[in-house]
Amino acid sequence: MAEKTMSKTYDPTSTEQRLYEWWESKGYFRPETQFELGLADPQDKPFVISMPPSNVTGELHIGHAMVMGIQDVMIRYHRMRGEPTLWLPGNDHASIGTHNVIEKALDQRTCDDLLTEIGYPLPEDDHPLTRWDLGREWFLKLGWAWKEHYGNTINQQIRRLGGSCDWQRERFTMDEGLSQAVRETFVRLYEEGLIYQGEYLVNWCPHCTSAISDLEVIHWEEETHLWYIRYLLINDDWDGPEEEWRSGQWGRGATEWIEVATTRPETLLGDTAVAVNPSDERYEELVGRTAVLPSVGRHIPVITDKAVDPSFGTGAVKITPAHDPDDYEIGQRHELEVIDVLTDTATMNEKAGFYQGEDRYECRENIVVDLEREGLLVKTEDYTHSVGHCQRCDTVIEPRVSPQWFVKVKPLAERAIKAVREGQVQFIPERFTKVYLNWMEGIHDWCISRQLYWGHRIPVWYCEDCGALTVSREDPTECEACGSPNIHQDPDILDTWFSSALWPFSTLGWPEDTEDLHYFYPTTVMETGYDIIFFWVARMIMMGLECTGEVPFHHVYLHGMVLDEEGRKMSRSWGNVIDPMEVVEEYGSDALRFTLLTNSTPGNDTRLSLQKVEASRNFANKIWNAARFVFSSLAPQRPTAMTDEAETLGHQDALTLPDRWILSRHNRLIASVNRLMENYQFGEAGRQIQDFLWGEFCDWYIEISKIRLYGEDEEAREVARRVLIYVLERTLRLLHPFMPFVTEEIWQKLTNGEGRRAKGKTIDSIMLARWPEPEERDEKAEVEMEVIMALVRDIRNARAEYRVDPGKRIAATIAGGERTDLLLDQREVLVNLARLDREQLAIFPTLAEKPRQAVTLVVGGVECYLPLAGMVDLEAERKRLARELDEMTELISRSEQLLDNEEFVAKAPAHVVDREREKLAQNEARKSKLQVRLDSLG
């Protein structure tokens, strides 16, 4: 597996696919493999994630990269912790969405072209050529071909993203098992009276020619008009022939009218009343009278209803029960006739009189013209209001009464509310609990039938003889009621979310009582976007409780949306879409994943830019080079298989201060990362690992280790090597869930491709290595090392400030005080990292005489003098010291104030007070040293 050399820069493209194929071929994504290798105990509680099924509408977008990153981080982390781990992948048929993309594709090509494009063999027999010729049979054929094509593409893309999911358990919402689950659920709910059929007002999309649910209607503001229209009233003393009214000759003799305002004049054709508020005095006398509907001549009553707002428009409302939710309600209360004037595609139907056949907007224009001509249009006002559109195709929704199937959700919602209230399901971040509960508490019945082809057929058959319904788990051959064989199935299919709602358990075999269902259900975490809490999360909880009696998952982790650089949603029409596969191709999957993870926090949107991905790519390269350094230091006697012993460091007594420091920092990191991982703070965890690796391991430890590695002392060299490899290897394990590929590639080289032995077994992949446990920290080493590091930083700072040639070694005289031994011990570190002249570095406890022409540094109780020959401007130096002195004075007075405060000393925890005292003492010491120096420069 491992090559002998490492290139100067890390090349993700040549690595990632190879590693993924290897992992998959070894079965490392499967819980069974964990058991076989003794890495997890089947008695233990498993960690399970049901991957949100991707829609087979098309390829993955950047949001999916986020999904895969977050879920894979959790999965790999828990797997490494030795928990039985399952991540179950799959795809969703996405009924209405797929309809739309297929139809859109067919706008520009024939069926044959489309089939060829998605690599599907052309059928020999007769078949339709365009979308308009498609019937159910052909649409389904196309659907399956489409699913095959995009489903495969999606799966390949998940692989590119490094998703360590169990492909052998892959499911599809329309495969046999899941279809059975859908059917079982439908029949069960029907039997319990929780699914019913009825003719109600639903949201109708004239483009999809289907009903859609409330959630699928998106409202946005549109500029339109408010038309004020006069409805004439029949005079009680009218003595003319009735026909004149009917025929529209109402002009003569009509002296009274009522004025209504509407945004949709064409709907007046379906009006069956005019309503005013009962308390509206203006209309008191008109209530109970009869108005005549323009154009159609229908007689409609003037009624009162409290839903009418007297302050809007004229205070009188035309009532169209068939095409408006409010009007529908009013119609119900007053038992008004419901007259649907539209066809499926929103053209006017036969009820629309001579407007029949016109498109709804064409009709609107014409009717306005006609009203005006007849003197019935009073005025037209500009008006902006919120209009409902189809989520899938943006078409303006037409409320419409039609026969549909509904789920009675209140009883389901009650249990789902209770489960969340009781904490059986927990939201992360927590604030979404409220969003969920608010929606659940005001929930309306769910319209689940769709007049489409691609999806689960409603399992209901109608008897052509007796009219009875047969609702069945098995396809019936005869009517349940009368036994007649003349039955036909309901042509409609189910809302795509109906099957999605069953996903966590249908994928594990439900309704069969399978082993998987037993062991892996309920799942552990549901990870998804906050935008589908209602569509999906809420419904899964309801259906899970209904079907299995248990919640489908215990935690809901919600991520935010991935936006473009300017914070806009990515959309094709904006042209600001970042294709995850292009990013992966250029920067590597690790880089994309790491960027998304570390630049986001739970529940919050994140802006992505290629610059950020580039930074992550650089990080991957940095690790690669750190490893390359460690690796080369091990030659020629590279370890073969790393063994258990590598887990613990030998030579404890030979460890130097920097060794003890990096080990302590490393253990601190592990403890911190553990805490963060348990709290779903993946971004912060990733950042901390990066900070450690780059800012401490590379910038300091590796640099320091070079002293020994390039030295003569073979034993010291060996200690440095051991610490390097120990810390690097364990940190790679921490990083693995975040950057699976580069960590594996390096790990393979470190282990020489032979894996490592642990508890007598050989583990040949980092993804199966155990997650490191934190060991003891060495506080003293951290404090001491900090003194050395601070001194180095200060010297570097002074060098830069005085423009010392970076290559030049300089002299230094140090009064170490209490730290003298430490400084003497770490002399070489100072020499090398601060580029001091070894011969001219003098370290004493105190100095009898201090160099006059020198820059003075006071840090950590240590005085350091840099006699920068000919460069030190005493005046500038005095100013610099005075400035530092001021800073110290400021800090000291702050500390004093705090410590003088009795309440602080009494109430603050002891360690906080102690720390403050210590700080004060240090700053005072520093101040006095600076003062002495300043005085001496007089």
Place this chain on the structure above:
RNA sequence: GGGCGAGUAGCUCAGUUGGUUAGAGCGUGCGGUUCACAUCCGCAAGGUCACAGGUUCGAGUCCUGUCUCGCCCACCA
């Protein structure tokens, strides 16, 4: 009309039980051809943590109000 989120360095964002002198990346300026890495190294500049109150010994962090931006929900013709 309700609800939620955001407002911290020029930009993008961290900062989760309230506790050292508030951090990172990018950008900017200065300096770097030493054998892990220029996808790099060193140094620096840059912040009254939106505003006003409050709680507290102590507030970027908790509470109240205000302003700006964004999102979600809601049947107003």
